[in-house]
Amino acid sequence: MNGAQSSSASPQHGLTDRLARWARGFSGKSEEDSVEEELRPRSGTASNREINRRRQLYGDIGDFLFAHDLDLTPINFSVALDYLTGANIGVEKAIRAVMMERGKITNGWIESIAAEQRADEVTPESLATMLDKVEENLTQFTGLMHESRNSAKDYGAALQEQAKDLGEGRDNEPVLARLVGLTRSMVEKTRQVETQLRDNQRQTQALKSSLENARRAAEHDHLTGLPNRRAFEGVLREEVALAQQNGEMLSVAFCDIDHFKHVNDTHGHDTGDRVLKFVAGLLAKASNDHCHVARHGGEEFVMLFRGKSAAEACEAVDSVREDLATRSLVNRTNGERMERVSFSAGVANVLIYEDPRAALKAADRALYLAKEHGRNRVYLAAETD
Incomplete structure (x- = not known):
């Protein structure tokens, strides 16, 4: 009664196929070609009734998205399909409840439902994986900081060494060339470290969001919205x-x-x-x-x-x-x-x-x-x- 789902009602049910079909829209094929390819009997034995049923389902999905002024996104397409076919009981119940209360659903509401379903999928194993990833990111971050400090020290020491060779009346061109080379090398290393740090920061932010969803899922009742x-x-x-x-x-x-x-x-x-x-x-x-x-x-x-x-x-x-x-x-x-x-x-x-x-x-x-x-x-x- 609080939204528990059987394996057959998983949010991932048929998602790969649906996204593959959706991707055809970006492959250069016309909409009619995509529909015909989807409706073509794979074994050569599909009946006209089955073909008509699929055509009707495509039409119903389009009508549903248009009626609620929803964007044409894979998430919205997937939710519409789950609702119209009854493949996901939780989605079906949630949409019926919102339609009774507000008469319409929105893009933002669908995104929140998708986020809740992803949170519901958190398991002890996935939590352990996330924590391992956090530890790995922290280790990488510490290594990057250590490498950056060492690079700065090496650069400073090399500059001091080359500066000794700079003197009046001497041919400074080779020394200046080496200084330019050192500087370019340091700039390149700095760029690499910055890129790695940005990647590390993005991964850490995604993990933080996942852990926050896991915490909310573990401590909230999804039917009433109250703490559990x-x-x-x-x-x-x-x-x-x-x-x-x-x-x-x-x-x-x-x-x-x-x-x-x-x-x-x-x-x-x-x-x-x-x-x-x-x-x-x-x-x-x-x-x-x-x-x-x-x-x-x-x-x-x-x-x-x-x-x-x-x-x-x-x-x-x-x-x-x-x-x-x-x-x-x-x-x-x-x-x-x-x-x-x-x-x-x-x-x-x-x-x-x-x-x-x-x-x-x-x-x-x-x-x-x-x-x-x-x-x-x-x-x-x-x-x-």
Whole structure:
């Protein structure tokens, strides 16, 4: 439900073939020649129905790009093909959601989707490769700096040696020629080092971008846009240290959407995803430097309040709960009004526990009690829990 894809729905699915076909446009062949080559039966057995289907698909892709005023780029062509053929479920769902909300997609949005998909592909192996490349670049950079310093020293020493031979009344032409040769050699070496440094800088910048995408992918939930459980655990450790250092209060809340399985079963997972994003948006409005909101997993969210007592945090969470409980949501698929969506929550004072994990367990127990006693309510964990 959070965008996980099977191997058959990979962003690379058919990409090589699509780019090859796209490249024909730059090969000097006419558009008709390219289309005819693509539609020509490779085995000599393709039926007219298959040929017509392919022709129709080409037309549909063109209509899609034109309708959204999209540039004719390989990325846009690939996304249009994935959407129209259903080859990539994640792309299909994302486009449908944007079209429902805005009615149109843009070049920038497609680029952001492509970036997210590339980030989703990060694996421990690819991270290790990136780190190895960073280390290699640093080694090369250190070597270049060492070589540059040595070249400068050698050049200075050679200049001093040749300068000794410069004197009045002597034939200085051979000495000047050697000085010119030394200078040209140094200039050439400097140019080579500068070129290598520029290449090294470009590679390092690309790696930095890849590592940043990897970090975001590892710490963010792509459905709601909120930090995920892993990111929250890191923030929790930092906030505990800050609160203790500054003598501030620190409270945590678990929020869980009521009867969420019923929402999925009744209205479908697409509608369930939209409900998750809607609730995430309401909770995220409270987020700032002293309030952190994350998706903890499934239909559960977690909130961390620095500078608020557990009772004050309870009031803040209850305010969001009341806001949600008054909303009347509509299933966009069929236009039907949905049952009232609500959430239950449990709140605990983090600093009265020896271990932050114990505070999380206390908040979770309070949430369980709120569910047991009717849902759509916020319970405060007992201070002696």
